[in-house]
Amino acid sequence: MKTFTRRFLSSVSGVSAIEFAIILPVMVTMFLGMAEVSNYIEMSRRTASLASTAADLVAQEASVDTADINDVFATMAIVGSPMPAGSIRIAITSVVADPDGVTNRVAWSDARNRTPRVVGSVVSSAEFPSGMLLAFQGAIMVEVEYPFTPMFTGIIPSSTLRSVFYLKPRRSLTVLRTT
Numbered sequence: 744m745k746t747f748t749r750r751f752l753s754s755v756s757g758v759s760a761i762e763f764a765i766i767l768p769v770m771v772t773m774f775l776g777m778a779e780v781s782n783y784i785e786m787s788r789r790t791a792s793l794a795s796t797a798a799d800l801v802a803q804e805a806s807v808d809t810a811d812i813n814d815v816f817a818t819m820a821i822v823g824s825p826m827p828a829g830s831i832r833i834a835i836t837s838v839v840a841d842p843d844g845v846t847n848r849v850a851w852s853d854a855r856n857r858t859p860r861v862v863g864s865v866v867s868s869a870e871f872p873s874g875m876l877l878a879f880q881g882a883i884m885v886e887v888e889y890p891f892t893p894m895f896t897g898i899i900p901s902s903t904l905r906s907v908f909y910l911k912p913r914r915s916l917t918v919l920r921t922t
Contacts, residue, residue: 772898779899783891786826787904790889793823794908797835798885802910806919812853819855823889832857832888837918838866840876847871850881851920857888872909881917883910 800815801807807815815835820828834854838847847866852859860866866884876882889904912918 775895776898779893779895782894783899786889786891787906789823789826790887790904791906791908793819793831793833794885794887794906795910796822797833797887798883798908798910801835801885801918802883802912803914804918805912805915806921808921816853816855826889829856830890831855834859834886836860836866836884836886837881837920838871838876838884839881839917840878842878844876844878845873847876850917853920870907875909875911879916881912883912883918884908885910 797815797819800818801811804811812835816833819831819833823831832855834852834857836852836859837850839850840847849860849862849864849866851862854860871882871884885908887906887908890901891904892901893899
């Protein structure tokens with residue numbers, strides 16, 4: 744019996760399999776976590792790209808009409824790929840400063856998959872950078888939201904990615920909205 748016990752305690756033939764069995768769940772979790780983090784970063788960058796691209800397209804014009812806005816939203820569906828276009832919430836808003844140069848109001852707003860801002864409503868300093876506009880100047884504000892759902896549950900929680908981009912018009916003080 745002493746020989747069997749001594750032989751059992753000195754045996755190393757199954758140590759590698761036991762170590763692998765202990766390490767495998769940690770390695771798989773790390774691999775899936777890296778994949779999720781990469782996916783999260785990619786969707787976050789894509790959300791920011793959507794906001795900046797939409798603002799840039801609108802800010803290049805002195806005035807936009809319904810067809811122009813529809814073209815911008817169609818472009819956002821392409822730029823946002825592989826994000827499903829139906830889940831991207833986007834609002835394009837023209838913000839114009841009052842004569843006092845302090846209060847900023849919505850001149851016009853268009854949106855997809857969400858409610859546009861109310862024309863004439865005040866845009867708070869928490870939503871729009873103060874001091875960006877002088878009296879009667881305007882800026883295009885684009886807000887994009889995307890509900891991020893991870894591929895594997897339990898590694899990264901679901902969240903809503905948000906990006907806001909502000910850009911002053913290039914050809915006029917404000918971008919006018921025509922029908």
